[in-house]
Amino acid sequence: MSAATPLPQERRLVTAIPGPKSQELQARKLGAVPAGVGTTLPVYVSRAGGGVLEDVDGNSLIDFGSGIAVTNVGNSAAAVVARATEQLAAFTHTCFMVTPYEGYVAVAEQLNELTPGDHDKRTALFNSGAEAVENAVKIARAYTKRTAVVVFDHGYHGRTNLTMGLTAKNMPYKQGFGPFAPEIYRVPVAYPYRWLTGAENCAAEAAAQAIEVITKQIGAENVAAVIIEPIQGEGGFIEPAKGFLPAIAEFAKANGIVFVADEIQTGFCRTGQWFACEDEGVVPDLITTAKGIAGGLPLAAVTGRAEIMDAAHSGGLGGTYGGNPVACAAALGAIETMRSEDLNGKAQRIGEVMLGRLRAMQEKFADSDRVRIGEVRGRGAMIAVELVKPGGKEPDPAATAAIAKACHAEGLVVLTAGTYGNVLRFLPPLVIPEHLLAEGLDILESAFAGV
Numbered sequence: 097m098s099a100a101t102p103l104p105q106e107r108r109l110v111t112a113i114p115g116p117k118s119q120e121l122q123a124r125k126l127g128a129v130p131a132g133v134g135t136t137l138p139v140y141v142s143r144a145g146g147g148v149l150e151d152v153d154g155n156s157l158i159d160f161g162s163g164i165a166v167t168n169v170g171n172s173a174a175a176v177v178a179r180a181t182e183q184l185a186a187f188t189h190t191c192f193m194v195t196p197y198e199g200y201v202a203v204a205e206q207l208n209e210l211t212p213g214d215h216d217k218r219t220a221l222f223n224s225g226a227e228a229v230e231n232a233v234k235i236a237r238a239y240t241k242r243t244a245v246v247v248f249d250h251g252y253h254g255r256t257n258l259t260m261g262l263t264a265k266n267m268p269y270k271q272g273f274g275p276f277a278p279e280i281y282r283v284p285v286a287y288p289y290r291w292l293t294g295a296e297n298c299a300a301e302a303a304a305q306a307i308e309v310i311t312k313q314i315g316a317e318n319v320a321a322v323i324i325e326p327i328q329g330e331g332g333f334i335e336p337a338k339g340f341l342p343a344i345a346e347f348a349k350a351n352g353i354v355f356v357a358d359e360i361q362t363g364f365c366r367t368g369q370w371f372a373c374e375d376e377g378v379v380p381d382l383i384t385t386a387k388g389i390a391g392g393l394p395l396a397a398v399t400g401r402a403e404i405m406d407a408a409h410s411g412g413l414g415g416t417y418g419g420n421p422v423a424c425a426a427a428l429g430a431i432e433t434m435r436s437e438d439l440n441g442k443a444q445r446i447g448e449v450m451l452g453r454l455r456a457m458q459e460k461f462a463d464s465d466r467v468r469i470g471e472v473r474g475r476g477a478m479i480a481v482e483l484v485k486p487g488g489k490e491p492d493p494a495a496t497a498a499i500a501k502a503c504h505a506e507g508l509v510v511l512t513a514g515t516y517g518n519v520l521r522f523l524p525p526l527v528i529p530e531h532l533l534a535e536g537l538d539i540l541e542s543a544f545a546g547v
């Protein structure tokens with residue numbers, strides 16, 4: 097079948113998962129790729145689109161992962177393919193720092209318009225999320241002439257040396273790869289489910305603790321930037337208690353600290369809004385984006401207040417491939433799709449369906465003597481369940497892994513997350529048909545029952 101043939105939106109298992117051809121390819125991978133490049137599910141994909149991934153053995157799997165929150169518009173979305181194909185045939189690379197091209201400027205204009213705040217903005221494009229975060233730090237330091245960077249418990253920001261230092265969880269991201277950059281400081285985050293005095297005062301108490309660390313241990317006048325995910329992704333889809341983000345943003349503003357929202361996982365309609373900061377009306381000084389930006393092509397960005405972005409001297413920002421023309425064309429196609437298909441509305445609907453079913457499952461398994469759903473949380477199509485052992489809040493990473501494995505065997509691609517490895521996260525493409533969403537949740541419920 098040609099790539100243009102639409103994929104049947106169905107779960108179809110014709111072999112065990114993974115099938116024989118995938119197993120052959122996995123054997124080749126082990127002989128060609130280092131073990132450090134892990135694999136969640138060694139199923140080798142041949143085609144993908146809508147809410148499914150087709151593998152080399154002819155199986156069709158339901159996708160609750162979107163390649164880790166990337167294919168929001170669906171794999172090979174029509175507008176992405178059309179624009180990227182046209183660009184591929186025109187030119188593939190000139191280096192925007194050498195001889196520029198309109199696509200980069202057009203993407204920057206879109207991001208300046210779409211991101212929160214109606215102030216004058218500028219956008220610089222890069223290739224990966226970590227690269228965007230690295231550059232947000234450079235820009236904040238250039239603007240403030242300060243060096244300290246504040247990040248939060250459970251935060252994740254990348255795998256480069258600086259972003260490993262910004263990331264909280266040691267394994268698998270940091271172990272053995274130090275030393276890490278200096279001038280990085282970690283403070284508490286308002287994690288309602290695990291806040292020791294309960295969720296009610298979590299936001300105020302966590303903000304007070306974070307601000308005390310900044311003022312008493314670092315010196316607010318020494319801090320260039322605070323960097324926070326509006327919903328912490330790899331840390332376990334932690335929604336900071338309402339009020340926490342505005343309190344941190346307000347403190348930053350009052351102390352000349354650049355407030356950086358890392359929306360690499362939450363951005364581009366994933367949470368039912370263009371950007372998750374909108375939920376509490378927070379307007380960041382800088383925002384980092386990637387993942388959903390270009391329908392799967394590698395592109396990342398720092399967008400922010402013009403006076404801050406312009407603090408970096410001419411030639412201080414860049415890189416060979418930053419804002420590659422094909423990736424920019426794909427991004428324009430992705431953003432066009434987000435608008436034309438109302439993907440914010442679709443994400444909100446996915447959230448309604450998933451939260452309803454998962455809360456019913458939480459009730460159904462409330463008395464299980466094997467595993468329980470400690471919390472159902474998230475917004476839009478960024479939903480998760482935190483799994484705990486019966487009788488309390490002790491994380492249950494083993495049950496989490498077992499349930500994910502059972503889902504994989506039944507042709508449902510799900511991902512885990514969390515500092516304690518006890519979070520099942522759900523990131524379906526925003527274009528997933530509702531019947532596949534329902535079927536995926538049925539598979540999940542069966543996996544819970546059988547753990």
Ligand SMILES: Cc1ncc(COP(=O)(O)O)c(CNCCCC(=O)O)c1O
Nearest residue numbers: 224225226252253254325329358360361
């Ligand atoms: C908030 C947030 N900031 C930064 C990043 C980093 O983005 P890159 O494009 O992976 O560099 C992420 C990437 N998250 C998925 C990492 C997967 C893995 O490497 O195991 C993120 O979620």
